[in-house]
Amino acid sequence: MTEETPEKMTEATTHQSWIAKLDAYLDGELDSSQMQELDAHLRECPGCTAEALRRLQWKRTIHSVGQCYVPDPALREKIQRSISHAKPAWWQWRPAFAAAATILLLFATGRILQQAVIRPHPHPVQESQMVGELADLHVATLASANPVDVVSSDRHNVKPWFAGKIPFTFNLPELQGSQFELLGGRVSYVEQSPGAQLLFRVRKHQISVFIFQERALPAGFRRWGEIDARSFHLESWQRDGLQYFAISDVAPEDLRALSALMKQ
């Protein structure tokens, strides 16, 4: 039997200590200095890199296999009905916020309706309904303690997160060097159709970009161009069978700039 030299034992111990950290590394649970150290080690150690890739493959397998149970749509409707007319208790202990949000909603709705009446349009009622729904979703998102379900500024994290949650995929632009920052995303619904809601920040304002399948939307929702709802600005466009809506209280120029990036 050959005896291991102290150098070999030390090297083996070091490798064991790196490998012991791999799961936390892949789960994103190491602090930045440990992350950098392990990054540097992986660049130089083919053995640990192979082990990291093997574990990553496992994570992906479990992620893909795990999403196998699909609920009956009737159950969703039943639950939605049961909660849609209820009065949540937090309303009682957050009166100031609730009052402010109501005033905001009333103000926005009033402006939107006023605008719809002032500007002739083929589908004035549907347009105000569309803007109203999107404004509701945007305001509710901003009011939420958890505005997004995937919190990441990295488009390579946000886009894959939607896989399996919505029935389509979309492209996200590279925002480096632009004034916009991606905050994350969540699944959203319009007229019971699932879609993606992406949240961006520009200076102190936030912009929601909604993406839905064109065919899943009612006729009044399928449109393109700008709508100035005074309180909110909305820009919409269509691409590859998808309908995009960008909505925010930012200046129209900012909304146009983000829309241009999204269209690239």
Next chain:
Amino acid sequence: MCVLEERLASLSFEQLALPLFGRLYNFAHWLTQNREEAEDLVQETYAKALKGFSSFEPGTNFKAWMFRILRNTFLNSRTGLKAATVSLDLPDDDPTLPAERATPETILIDRAGQQIVQAAIADLAVPYREVLLLCELEEMSYQEIATALAIPIGTVMSRLSRARRTLREAVQKKLQRSSP
């Protein structure tokens, strides 16, 4: 005004809770291993969440809060009570699991069919299954999992490590059995 106030308030609950519906159902089905029980569990979870919304602290994690309600409801169900009595092979706080090395067998595991992996996950004891699914499927942080399951973060880490190891070993055994 009153109607609008109520509408806004209920919209907010819907906005927070309804997007989690598919995920809660999937998790419920994994826990119960039964469609009807999973449907009952999800319905009860939403009813309890709405009723207890006043206990939700703004600024804390709503998703972890919902999953916690679902998991507690499951533990009080007949299937959950049965699952809770399963003893774990290792103490929760024992983090001293040996590190693994890649072997030809583990390469085979990586190529295992989805059905084999799915069956192996279903065979995991509930404390391991839930922690694995919250991490890999829901992509929750260790802290969020600790909040959802009301266990210390060290326990999350040791259970997760144990769950991964047990899953790999189980898949390996299933592959060996299925190979000629």
